[in-house]
Amino acid sequence: MSAAPRPYTLVAELTYACPLHCVYCSNPIDFARRRDALHTDDWRRVLREAEQLGVVQVNFTGGEPLLRPDLESLVEQARALDLYTNLITSGIPLERERLERLRRLGLDNVQVSIQDARPAESDRIAGCEAFEHKLRVARWVKELGFPLTVNTVLHRENLDRIGEVIALAEELHADRLELANAQYLGWALLNRAALLPGAAQIEQARSIAAAARKRLEGRMEVVFVVPDYHVEFPPACMDGWGRRFLVVSPDGLLLPCLLAHTLPGLSFGNVRDQSVQDLWVSSPGLAAFRGEGWMPEPCRSCARRTIDFGGCRCQAFHLTGSAAATDPACSLSPDHGLVEAARAGAARPPLVAFTYRAARPHGASAR
Amino acid sequence: MIAPAARPALAAKARLRFDHASGGYMLLYPERGLALNPTAASILKLCNGELTVDAIVEQLQREYAERPAPELRKDVLDFLEEMSRRGLLQVAG
Numbered sequence: 001m002s003a004a005p006r007p008y009t010l011v012a013e014l015t016y017a018c019p020l021h022c023v024y025c026s027n028p029i030d031f032a033r034r035r036d037a038l039h040t041d042d043w044r045r046v047l048r049e050a051e052q053l054g055v056v057q058v059n060f061t062g063g064e065p066l067l068r069p070d071l072e073s074l075v076e077q078a079r080a081l082d083l084y085t086n087l088i089t090s091g092i093p094l095e096r097e098r099l100e101r102l103r104r105l106g107l108d109n110v111q112v113s114i115q116d117a118r119p120a121e122s123d124r125i126a127g128c129e130a131f132e133h134k135l136r137v138a139r140w141v142k143e144l145g146f147p148l149t150v151n152t153v154l155h156r157e158n159l160d161r162i163g164e165v166i167a168l169a170e171e172l173h174a175d176r177l178e179l180a181n182a183q184y185l186g187w188a189l190l191n192r193a194a195l196l197p198g199a200a201q202i203e204q205a206r207s208i209a210a211a212a213r214k215r216l217e218g219r220m221e222v223v224f225v226v227p228d229y230h231v232e233f234p235p236a237c238m239d240g241w242g243r244r245f246l247v248v249s250p251d252g253l254l255l256p257c258l259l260a261h262t263l264p265g266l267s268f269g270n271v272r273d274q275s276v277q278d279l280w281v282s283s284p285g286l287a288a289f290r291g292e293g294w295m296p297e298p299c300r301s302c303a304r305r306t307i308d309f310g311g312c313r314c315q316a317f318h319l320t321g322s323a324a325a326t327d328p329a330c331s332l333s334p335d336h337g338l339v340e341a342a343r344a345g346a347a348r349p350p351l352v353a354f355t356y357r358a359a360r361p362h363g364a365s366a367r
Numbered sequence: 368m369i370a371p372a373a374r375p376a377l378a379a380k381a382r383l384r385f386d387h388a389s390g391g392y393m394l395l396y397p398e399r400g401l402a403l404n405p406t407a408a409s410i411l412k413l414c415n416g417e418l419t420v421d422a423i424v425e426q427l428q429r430e431y432a433e434r435p436a437p438e439l440r441k442d443v444l445d446f447l448e449e450m451s452r453r454g455l456l457q458v459a460g
Contacts, residue, residue: 056395
């Protein structure tokens, strides 16, 4: 077993509830079965214990973290601990007064998701009318003096409008723009046939993003994240399992990533029963893929094993059936053919409608 | 090039934080953080939007008296330039 390194970032998933129904949501498919189990005092303790362990940043996310009426109390606790405090939100439901309150409590950064540069297209992905309010929220964020991050998830339908997305972020005076291609896990995997772009589309978008990054240097940070399906080697998922990120799910599990509790056979302790410190060091689920001991070939003898840590465990499980396999996104994986086949499929136009994120997935609603 | 009369300040998104674990300072911003060496931390602590680059260099010369002045000045300017390029520093004239 590998010794527990120091975590830097706490991802606090305050709830899985969300007014939006995004077709690539990163929450588990069975999110509706998982209840919000942590009370305000539990979350405040989690923040204190995480800080003692070395955490310096907290991302309040979900679901939609604004749905927690105790968000203010948690921001206050985070700032009392001098944590860099980031709210990751859809902007719904939010009124300006609440944002002002969060500003006074010391919230450091607000990240607003925008699904597309155009209203109808954005609302189609979100599965509800949200676009206009998101723009209002983004403007309030800047008016109140917050730094603004705009996050847009990219996929086949909106990649060709990446220039419009960049222009919109500029118009909103965003400090940071995340152009993050969907990663095909959870709801996005369910909708992969309708979302996965082809290589040429990715390449064109990448060059537009690169030009914008250069042009906007020093003013707006532009981040472009390629989908794992279109790389030669996978990125270091979560910077390595149980290494820099500590995720606490709405049901109280201490996880290495957003979906680890959907992997079979792993047990993750609950912060209601044990301290963050104890779980970080000795949870069997965290120990399972920490370090290099678990690695199969070709990872075990690969020079990149300390760079990508074997890639994404969830992707390995969902594509091969084994969470301990080399990430099939890697061109060296014996299962890479699975990704190549999906990529080849992406070259053909889809005949598939979306499955919207919902408590009980209802497929094929043509909107 | 940063003007000697410019008054650098940390960007709105960036915040300095003392790190108990390492005993040094970190510069935190969305999704990222930089572990600063003592010199970098000394420089950024002076970037308050009031002191000019000249005044910052002058203060640092007192703190790092053993360093030749032109060398220190160049290091400070290079560092400020780099931070500004990364969008972590605002350099108002």
